[in-house]
Amino acid sequence: MKEIYVRLMNEARCIASRYELPEFYRRFKPSLTISRRIFFNNPLLIHCRELITPQYIGDFGHGLQHATKVSVDAGTIVLLEGEKYFTVQAELERAVVLVQLAGLLHDIKRMENKHASAGARAAREILYDFPLSPLEVNCVAEAIANHEAFSKPQTCETLTGQLVADSLYDADKFRWGPDNFTHTVWYMMSYHQVGIAELCGRFPWGVDGILKIKDTFRTNIGVQYGPEIIDLGVRIGKEIYQHLQRYLNSIEVELKTESRD
Numbered sequence: 001m002k003e004i005y006v007r008l009m010n011e012a013r014c015i016a017s018r019y020e021l022p023e024f025y026r027r028f029k030p031s032l033t034i035s036r037r038i039f040f041n042n043p044l045l046i047h048c049r050e051l052i053t054p055q056y057i058g059d060f061g062h063g064l065q066h067a068t069k070v071s072v073d074a075g076t077i078v079l080l081e082g083e084k085y086f087t088v089q090a091e092l093e094r095a096v097v098l099v100q101l102a103g104l105l106h107d108i109k110r111m112e113n114k115h116a117s118a119g120a121r122a123a124r125e126i127l128y129d130f131p132l133s134p135l136e137v138n139c140v141a142e143a144i145a146n147h148e149a150f151s152k153p154q155t156c157e158t159l160t161g162q163l164v165a166d167s168l169y170d171a172d173k174f175r176w177g178p179d180n181f182t183h184t185v186w187y188m189m190s191y192h193q194v195g196i197a198e199l200c201g202r203f204p205w206g207v208d209g210i211l212k213i214k215d216t217f218r219t220n221i222g223v224q225y226g227p228e229i230i231d232l233g234v235r236i237g238k239e240i241y242q243h244l245q246r247y248l249n250s251i252e253v254e255l256k257t258e259s260r261d
C-alpha cells in the first residue's frame with residue numbers, strides 16, 4: 001500500500017479509537033470470547049485457514065483480517081441466536097464451526113464478478129476433503145452464495161443452514177461500520193489507485209449507500225445491534241472526511257506557496 005494511504009489509515013484509526021465500542025461488542029463479550037476460542041482452536045478451522053491464507057494475499061481490503069472478523073462475529077451471532085434452535089451444546093458448537101468456515105471462505109473469490117456464487121463453488125471444492133457431511137458442505141456454500149448486499153437471498157435447505165447464512169450476512173455487514181473507514185476503504189483506494197481528492201468527492205454518496213444497509217439485517221441480533229455499528233461507522237467516517245478535507249487544503253496551500261516562491 002502507498003505510504004500516504006498507510007499514513008491516512010493510521011490517522012483514521014486514531015480518530016476511530018476515540019469512539020465508544022458498539023454495544024454488540026460490550027454486551028456479548030463472553031460469547032465473542034467463546035467464538036474466538038473455537039475459531040482459533042478448532043482443527044477444521046485451523047486447516048481451512050492454512051489452506052486459504054496464500055489466496056488472500058493482495059486482497060484489497062477483503063482478506064484474512066476481514067474474514068477473521070466476519071467469522072468471529074458470525075460465530076457469536078450463531079451462539080446467541082442458536083440458543084433457541086439447539087438443545088444439544090455440541091450441535092450449537094458445530095453450527096459455529098460451519099458459520100466460521102463460511103466466514104473464512106466467503107470472499108475467497110472477491111476479485112471475480114458474482115463473487116458470492118463463485119465463492120460458494122470454490123468452498124464446495126475446498127471442503128470436499130474435509131470431514132463434513134454433504135448437508136454441512138451445502139450449508140456453508142449456501143451461506144456464501146447468499147452473502148451479497150442488496151440482493152434477494154434464497155431460502156436455505158435447513159433451519160441450521162438459514163441461521164448460518166443469516167449470521168454470516170449480518171457479521172459481514174457489521175464491517176460496513178467503523179471497519180470500513182479504518183481498514184477497507186484504504187486498501188480499496190490503494191488497489192484501484194483512487195486519489196484523496198476523488199475519495200472526498202465520492203464520500204457523501206458512499207455514506208448514503210452505507211446507511212441503506214441498516215434495513216437489511218437478517219437475524220434478531222443483527223436487526224437489534226447492526227444499525228448502531230453502521231451509524232457509528234458513519235460518524236467516524238464524517239470526522240475522517242473533515243480530516244481529509246483539511247489535508248487537501250493544506251496541500252493546496254503548500255503548492256500555492258511553492259509556486260509563489
Ligand SMILES: [Fe+2]
Binds near residue numbers: 106107110115147148
Ligand atoms: Fe463478499
Ligand SMILES: [Fe+2]
Binds near residue numbers: 062066172
Ligand atoms: Fe466480506
